Amino acid sequence: MDMPSRIECVEPTEHGADESQRGFFGLIGTRRRKPGTDAAAEMQTREALLLLRNYEESGRGWFWSTDTEGRITYITDAVAQMMGRPAASLIGTPFVELFLPADSHDERQRTLPFLMTRQSKFDDLPLRGAFEGDDRWWAVSGRPQLDANGRFAGYRGSGIDITAQRRSAEDASRLALYDSLTGLANRFNISKKLDSTLAAFSQQQRPCAIMLLDLDRFKQVNDTLGHPAGDALLKQVAERLLKIVGDKEMVSRLGGDEFQIILPDIEDRGELGEMAADIIASLTQPYSVEGSRCIIGASVGVAIAPFDGQSSDDLVRNADLALYAAKGNGRGRFAFYSSDLHQAAEDRRVLEEDLRDALTRGEISIGYQPVVNAGSNVVTGVEALIRWTHRDRGHISPALFVPIAEETNLIWPLGEWVLLKACEDAASWPGEMRVAVNVSPIQFANPELPKVVARALAASGLSPDRLELEITESVFLGDTAETNRMFKALKDLGVRLALDDFGTGYSSLGYLQSAPFDKIKIDQSFVRGATEAGSRNGAIIAAIVALAEALDMETTAEGIESLDQLALVRKLNVSHVQGYIYSKPVPSAEVVRHGEAGSWTIKPSGPARQRNDRFSMFRKVTAIHDNHRYAVVIRNLSATGAFIEGILDVPIGTRFVIDFGEGQLVTATVRRSTKHQQGIEFEQTMVSDGNGGLCTRHRVSPYLIAAAAQPTSALALPTFTTTEDWKAA
Ligand code: C2E
Ligand code: MG
Ligand code: MG
Numbered sequence: 111m112d113m114p115s116r117i118e119c120v121e122p123t124e125h126g127a128d129e130s131q132r133g134f135f136g137l138i139g140t141r142r143r144k145p146g147t148d149a150a151a152e153m154q155t156r157e158a159l160l161l162l163r164n165y166e167e168s169g170r171g172w173f174w175s176t177d178t179e180g181r182i183t184y185i186t187d188a189v190a191q192m193m194g195r196p197a198a199s200l201i202g203t204p205f206v207e208l209f210l211p212a213d214s215h216d217e218r219q220r221t222l223p224f225l226m227t228r229q230s231k232f233d234d235l236p237l238r239g240a241f242e243g244d245d246r247w248w249a250v251s252g253r254p255q256l257d258a259n260g261r262f263a264g265y266r267g268s269g270i271d272i273t274a275q276r277r278s279a280e281d282a283s284r285l286a287l288y289d290s291l292t293g294l295a296n297r298f299n300i301s302k303k304l305d306s307t308l309a310a311f312s313q314q315q316r317p318c319a320i321m322l323l324d325l326d327r328f329k330q331v332n333d334t335l336g337h338p339a340g341d342a343l344l345k346q347v348a349e350r351l352l353k354i355v356g357d358k359e360m361v362s363r364l365g366g367d368e369f370q371i372i373l374p375d376i377e378d379r380g381e382l383g384e385m386a387a388d389i390i391a392s393l394t395q396p397y398s399v400e401g402s403r404c405i406i407g408a409s410v411g412v413a414i415a416p417f418d419g420q421s422s423d424d425l426v427r428n429a430d431l432a433l434y435a436a437k438g439n440g441r442g443r444f445a446f447y448s449s450d451l452h453q454a455a456e457d458r459r460v461l462e463e464d465l466r467d468a469l470t471r472g473e474i475s476i477g478y479q480p481v482v483n484a485g486s487n488v489v490t491g492v493e494a495l496i497r498w499t500h501r502d503r504g505h506i507s508p509a510l511f512v513p514i515a516e517e518t519n520l521i522w523p524l525g526e527w528v529l530l531k532a533c534e535d536a537a538s539w540p541g542e543m544r545v546a547v548n549v550s551p552i553q554f555a556n557p558e559l560p561k562v563v564a565r566a567l568a569a570s571g572l573s574p575d576r577l578e579l580e581i582t583e584s585v586f587l588g589d590t591a592e593t594n595r596m597f598k599a600l601k602d603l604g605v606r607l608a609l610d611d612f613g614t615g616y617s618s619l620g621y622l623q624s625a626p627f628d629k630i631k632i633d634q635s636f637v638r639g640a641t642e643a644g645s646r647n648g649a650i651i652a653a654i655v656a657l658a659e660a661l662d663m664e665t666t667a668e669g670i671e672s673l674d675q676l677a678l679v680r681k682l683n684v685s686h687v688q689g690y691i692y693s694k695p696v697p698s699a700e701v702v703r704h705g706e707a708g709s710w711t712i713k714p715s716g717p718a719r720q721r722n723d724r725f726s727m728f729r730k731v732t733a734i735h736d737n738h739r740y741a742v743v744i745r746n747l748s749a750t751g752a753f754i755e756g757i758l759d760v761p762i763g764t765r766f767v768i769d770f771g772e773g774q775l776v777t778a779t780v781r782r783s784t785k786h787q788q789g790i791e792f793e794q795t796m797v798s799d800g801n802g803g804l805c806t807r808h809r810v811s812p813y814l815i816a817a818a819a820q821p822t823s824a825l826a827l828p829t830f831t832t833t834e835d836w837k838a839a
Contacts, residue, residue, distance in 0.1 A: 174252075175266040176205045180226050183264065192271075194241045205265070209237035209248070222250070229254045229262050236272065247276040289363040291341055292348035300362035300370050304422040307374055308415055317377035317811070319414040321386060322429040323351075325367035325393070326407030326441045327584065330555075334592070335402055342399045343406070350392045354385065370426075377414050379446055380797040380807040386410040386444035387800075394442060405584065409436040410444035410800075417773055417809050418447040431455060436800060441513060444800035449772060462514050464500060469527060473499050476531055477695025481546070481666055482712055484680050484687045489710040491544030491578065493688065494532040495695050496524065516552045525553045526562055533570035533577060535698040540705035546578040546608060554585045555592075560599040567603065574604030580631065582610045586621050594624075601626050608666075612636070612654065613647075622657060630658050632684065634669020641674055641720060651682045659683075672720040691716040732769040733757065739769075749804060751778070751791040760788050768792075773809035 165171060172186035182200050190197040193208065200208075206223045225232045234249040252267030287299040295303070304320065311318050325347065332340035344367070351369060355361050360372040376382060393408040411433025419425040428447040436445035438458050445451075468474050478492035498506045515521040529547055536545035553559055567574055579600060585593060600607060608629040609622070613636035622630070632651060640647035651667075658665045667679040670689030679687060692712045704710035729744045733754065742756035752768070764780045768790070776796070782789035796804040 169271070171268055171270045173266070173268050174205065174250075175255075175264060176226075177264045178262055180205050180265070189269065192246065193239055193244045208240055209250075210240045226252070226265065236276070246271055246273045248272065292345055292363050294348050294351075294369075295359060295362035297362065297364045297370075300360075300364070300372065301422060301426075303359070304372055304425070307372060308420065308422050308425070311374070312416060312420055315811070316375055317414055317416065319373040319376045319382055319412060320425055320429050321371040321373065321382075321389075321444075322411045322426070322433045323369040323371065323389065324409050324433055324437065326409060326437070328367035328406055331399075331404050331406060335399065335404065339399045339402065339404075343397055343404065346397050346399070347393060350395075351389065354389055354392060370429075377417070377809070377811075378807055379412075379414075379799075379805055379809075382412050382414070382446075383444065383798055383800055386412060390442055390444065402590065403586075405586065407442040407584075409433060409441050411436055411447065412444060412800075413447040414809075416811060434458075438513065439510070439801045446799050446805060448799075448805075458514070461506070461511065462518060465498075465511055465514060465518070465520055468498055468500075469523060471501070473501065474524065474527065475499065476528060476535070476698070478535075478545070478698060478701050479688060479695040480693045480710070480712060481544075481686050481688045482692045484667075484676075484684055487692075487711050487713060489543070489692075489704070489712060490686065491546060492701060493546040493580070493695075494528060494535075494548070496528050496548075497695075512550065516550055519552075521550050521552050522556075525550060526566075529562060529566045530569060533566040533572045535701075536576060537570040537572040538698075539701050542576060543701060543705060543710075544576045544578055544606075545572075546580050548580045548610065551582060551584045554581060554596060557596075559596065560603060563600065563605060564603055567605075575606060578606040578608050578629070580608045580610040583612065586625075597626055611668075613650070622661065622663075627661075627663055629664040629666060629686075630654060631666045631668050631688075632679075634667075634689070637667050637670065637675055637679060638720060641672075641678055648678065648682060651679070651684065655683045655685075672717045673714070674719050676714055676716075731771070734767040734769060735764065742768075745787075747796075747804060749792075749796045751781070751789065753787060753789055755787050757788070758786055759783070766790065770806065773811065774806040775810055776806055 162173075166173065166186045166188055169188050169192075172189035173184065174182065174186070175184040177183050181202050182205050185197050185200050187197040190200050193200075206226060209222060211221070220230075220232070220235075222232075222235060222237060225235070231251075231253050233251045235251070237248050237250050239246045239248065248269045249272045250267060250269040252265045255263045255266055257263040287296060288294065289296045307318055328340065328343070331343055344363070347367075347369070348361070348363065351361050351371070352358055355371055355373075360374075362370045362372075364370050373382070373385075389410060390408050394405065396403050396405050411429045411431065413419060413425050413429035413432055415425050418428045428451075431451045432445040432447040435451050435454055436443045438454070439445065475497045477495045477497050479495055480489040481491045481493060482488065483490050496508050496512070498508070498511055500506050512521070515524050532545050532547050536543065549559070563577075563579070566572075567577065585596075597607070606628040607626060608631055609625070609627045610631045611633045612630050613633045632654065636647055636651070639645050640651060655665050664686055665684045666686040666688055667675075667684045668688050670676050670679060670687050670691045672691065675689075676687065676691055691714045727744055727747060729747070731742060731744055731754075733740045733742045733756075740757050742754045744752050744754055746753040754768075760780050760783050762780050762783050766778050766780070768776045768778050770776065777793040778790040779793070780788045781791045794807060797807050799805040
């Protein structure tokens with residue numbers, strides 16, 4: 111903008127109140143001219159005046175002047191109107207009051223009041239309009255004016271509207287800090303924030319948690335529904351996250367389908383676990399994107415400073431490891447970081463390699479678990495469950511290796527093998543026993559699946575109606591037309607279809623009506639929940655059963671272990687039951703034996719009630735009592751207590767501190783005691799670690815340990831203080 115500066119070149123003159131009334135143009139008009147000024151010069155001046163007026167009216171620039179006190183003596187009317195006041199009403203107002211004080215914008219800039227009191231000149235000072243309704247930005251220049259005696263006579267200056275440039279600069283800096291798709295903080299922004307939070311917090315000894323979050327099956331949505339749908343989905347994910355986390359600035363999209371959340375001042379793993387579970391539950395609810403319904407999952411890794419790392423690099427790396435562990439444990443889960451995870455990640459890599467050779471090494475087999483008629487206790491079929499007996503590690507759970515197989519495409523050879531073998535076995539059983547085979551969503555998404563099934567049926571000679579394929583709800587995620595084609599192709603083969611794990615998160619009764627299922631399998635977590643006081647699961651199971659009956663489908667309750675659960679599902683009219691209460695998976699030979707004996711009936715047997723989940727284990731920990739540390743082994747752990755071995759003859763009522771490592775200390779009292787085993791009760795309940803294990807809610811902070819050099823004094827338990835032992839350990 112060079113126009114205003116050119117105008118400032120107009121030679122200054124004395125500046126008085128009477129002149130100001132005539133305005134800026136009046137001022138120019140008062141230029142003293144030597145007698146004899148020719149007409150051409152007059153013309154020039156008039157022309158200049160007209161140009162100035164045109165310029166003012168164009169709205170591109172404006173002029174102002176003040177008296178010695180900084181009060182407005184002239185201001186272009188057009189700009190005064192833009193500020194919401196006619197020029198006349200502004201005369202006499204301090205010029206600085208037209209603009210917001212500088213602290214609300216760039217603090218490095220000298221402020222306007224400062225410059226004007228110093229009578230300094232200024233150029234293009236960016237200022238924000240102060241009047242209500244005026245959120246423009248102005249670049250304002252001003253020159254002090256001197257009278258004939260060289261005394262300060264006020265200011266004259268100009269201004270231009272720089273709102274548009276300012277906005278686009280703001281947009282650019284927003285882009286640099288925020289993710290343009292979701293509006294969340296971007297990776298750069300959140301990592302700066304984490305750095306500064308951790309730096310401040312470590313001085314104040316405050317904890318800070320972070321969560322890393324990764325969507326499961328997002329790629330599938332992108333691939334099947336297209337990128338615009340993927341984008342729309344990510345926006346909804348961001349909205350759901352914000353609802354739970356609340357603080358917009360602390361949620362970030364790192365890129366792709368990865369998110370990070372900073373949670374200052376939280377170290378309670380019970381609270382963090384609940385929040386992670388809420389996030390997972392919320393994100394796994396169905397989405398509606400561009401007219402399609404889709405379902406994704408989410409996994410969460412949690413790390414907490416200072417326990418799991420004090421620098422942002424360490425913390426993020428460890429949260430990432432926890433996320434990896436959460437995914438490895440079957441997805442849709444959360445995991446807390448612990449130092450064991452480094453080993454676990456390595457184990458998983460080795461497992462992946464071993465799985466490649468498992469089939470050829472003959473380590474894979476099938477267990478058949480009976481499915482029993484709930485009313486008559488008669489076995490009506492069996493479910494084929496893949497078994498891996500590792501040469502060194504023994505039995506490895508399919509919950510652990512099936513997801514690895516799915517990620518590495520090993521699910522194809524394994525799945526095909528199970529299908530062939532199960533059909534072959536079933537064809538050899540006396541009688542008409544049905545066999546159910548699990549089909550991974552990855553297999554289901556492959557158009558080759560019907561051919562593989564047909565081959566298995568042909569090779570074994572098994573009648574198709576004796577084969578049941580178990581499919582999980584996640585197949586509804588994919589393209590609806592493809593899914594329907596696959597259903598039809600499988601039904602055309604004459605096999606039965608069962609919906610597995612119903613109730614594990616994204617259940618919808620809607621698709622039951624259109625999908626050709628012969629059976630719904632109600633997930634064990636759902637049934638377990640139903641026995642808890644205040645649970646609405648019972649009512650939902652009753653509704654599912656009613657719907658299934660109306661649609662001519664069977665129902666199976668999975669994972670029934672206790673008599674109270676069995677009584678409940680019978681009461682709710684569930685037609686079939688599968689669970690340890692009847693039988694664990696058995697080898698094919700046993701199915702043959704029962705088949706030969708004629709009908710196969712099992713009498714249910716199990717505990718009356720479901721117990722607080724106990725984990726059998728062999729875990730070395732330390733029990734601290736008085737000034738002694740004892741190495742003990744935990745054989746059995748629940749949220750409220752444990753069985754320990756390793757100390758002889760401990761009196762009932764003795765109090766210990768159990769040190770689980772990594773700052774996890776729990777006070778416990780001996781409630782039962784035989785020679786070398788004690789049943790102990792915890793004073794602080796443990797919480798889920800998100801991966802089927804338990805951890806303490808709080809940890810003793812490294813700050814406290816460093817300060818006290820004794821973990822137990824940090825727990826404020828003077829009776830259990832250890833000194834030399836702790837240092838020695
Ligand atoms: P699923 O299909 O829901 O199978 C039921 C699981 O519950 C089995 O676990 C079974 O052993 C277990 N179970 C049965 N009754 C009880 C009970 O009373 N209490 C408890 N706690 N558990 C019970 P398993 O064999 O570990 O299999 C886990 C999952 O792995 C299966 O869940 C299935 O999704 C998958 N899977 C197993 N075999 C195959 C396979 O051949 N192919 C594929 N794609 N997935 C398989
Ligand atoms: Mg199953
Ligand atoms: Mg199941």
